[in-house]
Amino acid sequence: xxxxTQTPKFQVLKTGQSMTLQCAQDMNHEYMSWYRQDPGMGxxxxxxxxxxxxxxxxxxxxxxxxxxxTTEDFPLRLLSAAPSQTSVYFCATSDYNEQFxxxxxxxxxx
Amino acid sequence: xxxxxxPQAVIxxxxxxxxINCSSSKALYSVHWYRQKHGxxxxxxxxxxKGGEQKGHEKISAxxxxxxxxxxxxxxxxxxSYSGTYFCGTGFSTSGTYKYIFxxxxxxxxxx
Numbered sequence: 001x002x003x004x005t006q007t008p009k010f011q012v013l014k015t016g017q018s019m020t021l022q023c024a025q026d027m028n029h030e031y032m033s034w035y036r037q038d039p040g041m042g043x044x045x046x047x048x049x050x051x052x053x054x055x056x057x058x059x060x061x062x063x064x065x066x067x068x069x070t071t072e073d074f075p076l077r078l079l080s081a082a083p084s085q086t087s088v089y090f091c092a093t094s095d096y097n098e099q100f101x102x103x104x105x106x107x108x109x110x
Numbered sequence: 111x112x113x114x115x116x117p118q119a120v121i122x123x124x125x126x127x128x129x130i131n132c133s134s135s136k137a138l139y140s141v142h143w144y145r146q147k148h149g150x151x152x153x154x155x156x157x158x159x160k161g162g163e164q165k166g167h168e169k170i171s172a173x174x175x176x177x178x179x180x181x182x183x184x185x186x187x188x189x190x191s192y193s194g195t196y197f198c199g200t201g202f203s204t205s206g207t208y209k210y211i212f213x214x215x216x217x218x219x220x221x222x
Contacts, residue, residue: 033210042112042215043152043197050207058209059111090151094210098142099199101151 001026006091006102013081013109021076021105023091031094032074036060036087037104043090049074081109111136113198113213121219122188130183130216132198141174141181142199144212145192152197155183188220 033048045058
């Protein structure tokens with residue numbers, strides 16, 4: 001089993017560009033979430049989903065969109081990238097007892 | 111809303127003990143602890159449930175005080191491999207759904 005996979009591992013964008021960070025899991029977990037981690041800031045919740053077709057905003061949702069059409073996939077879309085979105089992004093799934101993280105995507109916005 | 115951890119950072123010598131605290135302004139029903147090594151994803155250490163027992167993992171244990179809305183992580187006889195950033199995490203039911211957030215983090219460095 002692959003667990004939680006994220007693509008790409010690294011990405012550089014110019015201000016104003018859009019892109020989608022991919023997250024896929026094969027653990028059959030209903031709960032999936034996206035976090036961003038900035039130096040010294042810990043993990044902040046962007047969006048989360050409790051099942052296919054159900055998403056909700058976390059603590060820092062502005063500038064990001066999500067959708068959940070299947071249990072397996074939970075992509076995160078940056079609508080118009082800004083330098084403030086430079087960060088490491090982690091996708092996670094949960095069985096409500098433990099969070100399982102993907103390896104992360106390091107995003108730089110110039 | 112984010113749980114607050116203390117201390118923010120701690121430096122230890124091998125073999126020394128440390129305590130990391132996690133405090134929430136909201137009622138806690140469970141607390142999870144994670145460790146993150148530099149450049150890696152966080153890894154689950156343990157879960158403590160409301161009304162449950164203190165859990166242990168190797169020489170790392172934790173406690174959960176529901177009334178004080180606090181949890182503490184105890185690292186005994188620290189090893190070099192314990193270096194990393196420790197996060198507490200907890201889930202909240204909100205507006206009919208459930209979201210999971212992490213504490214502010216504690217950076218721990220163990221020196222030889």
